[in-house]
Amino acid sequence: MDILLTAFANVLTPMALLTLVLGTLAGMLIGALPGLSSTMGVALCIPITFNMPPDLALILLGAVYVSSVFGGSVTAILLRTPGTDASIATALDGYPLAVAGRGGEAIGMAALASLFGGLVSVFVLLAIAPPLSTIALAFGPQEYTWLAIFGLVTIVGVVSERPVKGVLSAALGLALACVGLDAFTGLQRFTFGQNELFDGVPLLPVLIGLFSVSQAFNLCIPRDGGVLSGEAQNLQGRSLPYWADLKRCLRTLWRSSMIGSIVGILPGAGTSIAAFISYNEARRHSAFPERYGKGEIEGVAASESANNAVTGGTLIPTLTLGIPGNAVTAVFVGGLTIHGMIPGPSLFTQHAESTYTLIVSLLFANLMFAVLGLWLCRYMVAVTRVPGAVLGPMILLFSVVGSYALRNEMFDVWLTIAFGLVGYFMERWRYPAAPLVIALILGPILEVNFRRSMQIAQWDLTTFFTRPLSVALCLLVVLSLLVPLWRRWRMSRRVAA
Amino acid sequence: MMMLQRIDRAVALAGGVLCLAVITIGWGMRGDAGLFPIISASLGIVACLWLALTRRQEAPDERPAPLDGPRLTLWCLSLLALLGLMEPLGTFVVLPLFLVFNLRWLARLRWLPAVVLAGSFSLVIYLVFARLLAVPLPMGVLAS
């Protein structure tokens, strides 16, 4: 308990609070700009922390990390330009809300949901990190295989009026995921000698292209294009969600925060899996699943609470085992070691004060971005009133410069624009883009873990059904496939009767 | 203007050909490297067949929203110029020009607001990316 009080005292000094505010603002900006991922934000801050005392350095890194995840949702909602894959699911319902003139409400909900998810995961981190970290170890390649299948199954049907179009989009994403140097055989697959493709089709150019650039096309090409649709232009719009909406979403918030925390613990699983699984679960439990994708505020709540819950979750294996949960925390580990803190059990004994200061500062960082988000959202909404042809070129330039900044490669910029064109026509012809991106993220996880399981089990396929955790995940997959079918069958019987 | 139904058939055909090519290449790969390309392309072929052979019963066929050809062409040309000239001329030469062009002729702003807006936006990009984040954007003729 003493140590917690010391940690609070450390965070409440003027210098620490100033660092926290600056870190939060920087994080929100980084998250909102397309192409600047949380990983890059944290990596860019590390040289700055060289000459800082360790406590302040950790506070800065933590604040940038959690607020960048929230920052991505602001542009995802208002402009349908998710900065990172974490906020794709937010855009699915957030943007229709913004189009209807309810952008402020959606951002308000996103801020509160992110706060909720963030706080839940920080409390989990604070209270039961060591026992929970065993989850990270219990997941072997077989379990990751099932998790990836589960993620794929949940997304394909969600976002499409004709599921077959979603399947086609996902198949394309899976095929794209095969591009690059194959770590198992050393073979270069579908790279056609283009060495920019050796590491595979880079995710962010595809993501920025399909969402941001195609959105720039949408805004620029019609003569009177713009975010707001006809009547919505005259709507005043509120900047806080209705109390009734919040109450309605409470169960979703809890469920999504739990999913987010647990998925976060698994190294390499990723934020977008958590957001999509939560989104799908919220839809499954909703009384009005048909409203999803057309501006259901509960969808925003589900995705946002989940992706911010991941932040605390990923820190659990990072701090307790020294195994970073994702790319951001891998960079985090670099930052910790520079300040002499080697991630692992010793963090909670030898460096307990700094470690608890970090965790407590995450609490404050969550509060900080929520307050800033709620306060600034009425001003941020103004961006939706800007004419489309003015907004479009600016979104495009951010995308171009952002995708160049990823690897400092012109190739990525061309790739971004090419996928922008593809995304524009996919949207016109009503092919959902989200399954393609999610398949591109999950494809490598699925393939690598499947083949790794096969290496370990020496091509004995029963390995996927003989481990308790595998069987549980397998049942989840089967259930998520069968339950909607069974429901539809029951509905049709009821209609017939 | 084609109806969506016909567009879907065309997409299915193109997708099917692409998937077949992937399967052919994947078949020749050594070890188990070709396994996943073949699985995903097979999934794609199934989806293409399904898309081409079935049709939506409940809703009538429609046309996609009309496309403004001249504006699309102008926009794409300005995009190509932006990317093509970024390296030889430099990011911060091409960037304001692209903006002025778009704001003046696509957004139909007057000259003064177009130039002011383009200038200030380019300055923001320069400050955030080139200065604050130290991204080595191509500088072209402005180098050194």
Place this chain on the structure above:
Amino acid sequence: MRHSMTFRGIPHRSSACRESHYRGNRYHARAALVALGMVLGVSQQALADNYPSKPIEMIVAYGAGGSTDTMARIFAKYAEEELGQRVVVVNKPGAGGELGWTYLANADADGYTIGLINSPSVETHPFTRAETVAYSMDDLQPLANVVTDPGVLAVAADSPWQTLDELVEAVKAEPRSVTVSHEGVGGDDHLAALNFAGDAGIELNFVSFNGNAEATAALLGGHIDAFEGNMSEAAAHIREGDVRGLAVWSSKRMEAIPDVPTGEELGYDVMSSASRGLALPAGVPDEVYAQLLEATRKVIENPEFEAELARLNMPLDPLYGEEYVKSLEASQERFKALWDENPWIEQ
């Protein structure tokens, strides 16, 4: 050799793209500078005299935040003091370092672009990827080696094998029964494990991982039996006691993990390491090269720099100029011979 890919005749449009990419802005800038120099009657010599007169770009062929990047940023911090100029770290990640090294090899040889090279990848790419790789070791002028990170073979703390010999016995009793992680076919861990298996006359079941984090998680979770990786990554776990180091593939024991015996002590002729050093594009003026070498020497001999690296479990292994070139050449020859005999990637 520089653009070997265009000669091999693989039809694609990338060579033109790449050419313009590398030659883009700085080529013109340099042409202008040379022209200016000729007009004013200033020779290359004079340019070298007031070196460095502008910020120096340091190319890192891996992503921001990785261990190579961390080392580069620490080095840059100290090098700035020595050179009196800003040293800007630029990440050019991709293709296992290849993109960054190609960029470095094609940069202007004026001393304003330096880079980090990771051995053995930097010297194995030119022959393992002969068809596509666009640089050769002749395009690079190695400056100094900084860190040499030896390979380690480790098992989880609850593993039944206390020593390397027990593990070897277990595999001999039942071939391919032991799974060993490595981080990608052809990487230094994979080569070390192959080398060890060959030397011990055993057959191991290799499992490929995408990086140290995943492999460590799988080892601690009992999903694989043994772990082959680099010392800097495993040292913290070995000291915590949740991982047991069986052997370190270096000529002497490492300070960070003094209880782990070397392969030599155990009777295995296996040496493996990943090292990180500095290199320049070939053709840098001699004065500039000497100046950079001197600055590097001062940084490496700075006790504060050593202390910072020690915290990251990165053992310093200084090799300067000719010495470094020789060691890289020797290592390239060794791997080339191994490759010719038994290519670990069939082309």
